[in-house]
Amino acid sequence: MGEVRVSLADHSYSIYIQTAGLRQIGQFMQALSCSKKALIITDGNVGPLYAAVVTDSLRAAGFAPQVLVVAPGEGSKSLATADRVFTTAISSGLDRKSPIVALGGGVIGDLAGFAAATYLRGVPFVQVPTSLLAQVDSSVGGKTAVNHPLGKNLIGAFYQPRLVLIDPLVLDTLPERELKAGLAEVIKYGIIADADFFAYLTRNAAAILARDPAALTAVISRCCQLKAAVVARDERETSVRMLLNFGHTIGHAVEGVGGYAEYNHGEAVAIGMAGAALLSSRLGLCPPAASTAVQQLLTAMGLPLTAPGYGLEELLGYLARDKKVVDSKINWVLMQDIGRVMVSADVEVKQVRAVLAQLTVLKQ
Ligand SMILES: O=C(O)C(=O)C[C@@H](O)[C@H](O)[C@H](O)COP(=O)(O)O
């Protein structure tokens, strides 16, 4: 079993990476001193596959679990769905020590985390991520949120889980498109913090796409280590944590313009990273070869680089509402080389427009 510790000032926790670990969730949770009633939030894709294993394990460990199944997809990251969670929690009599368990991908983790952060002003939260994206990124670090029609993740809280249990075996049932979406965040970790890891991904793209268990476990472990180190240094994103947003400024805008329907989060981040790399190279911050290497790895992992036909003005509207905007200036995460990024607010709009024009041009 692999363990990665997220060391924080007052609520450190462990990420366990364990093959077939889902069956042991009850034992893991026994150590948390929660009360018996537990609420599992999952979706209509994951629930039928894994909710029974989790509820059986929780029952065997003395818990009384209840399952709430929400619709799959980004549409469930809404205040309306959060309200369903609250109604279930209140009507089932969940108390301040009752754990809320997220069993699913990034949407379920963010939604369940938001509910756990706010129900009774905070109840224990457990992440059991079942998508690659959630295992390598969103289940770690305590960002929880729902979307607003005017932008992604605009309503939320920092609220750390008490435990993250990752079972790489569940990736066997993950649809191909979702696997690739997770790989976008994986590539992000190489770009922002680890050139050797980026090179490893480039060398092992085929094995990773073929879901080689050893390669996937290595990828999950490395991303969790890198993320845990960043979050330990800057839990609330006042400095270095901003770097985890590489590709997300344009990515969130692409998701928004597409109505959260055309591109999923990972695909939009892939387009955003291609854009951020182009912007960095245009500004002379990184060698053009580094931007090309990013494009090549994204392509090798089957990810998109462009959003053909998307409207420039509409994208700029979303960019203006990015969470990293301060005094009307966007704090861009830009690349200096593979493995090295920086934050800069010193980017002219005309440069951004030029990159967006490149990303959105309609193919002949
Ligand atoms: O954990 C972080 O910090 C990240 O930025 C990770 C991102 O991959 C993730 O998509 C996050 O939810 C985006 O956060 P936001 O603050 O830009 O909404």
Ligand SMILES: [Zn+2]
């Ligand atoms: Zn992300």
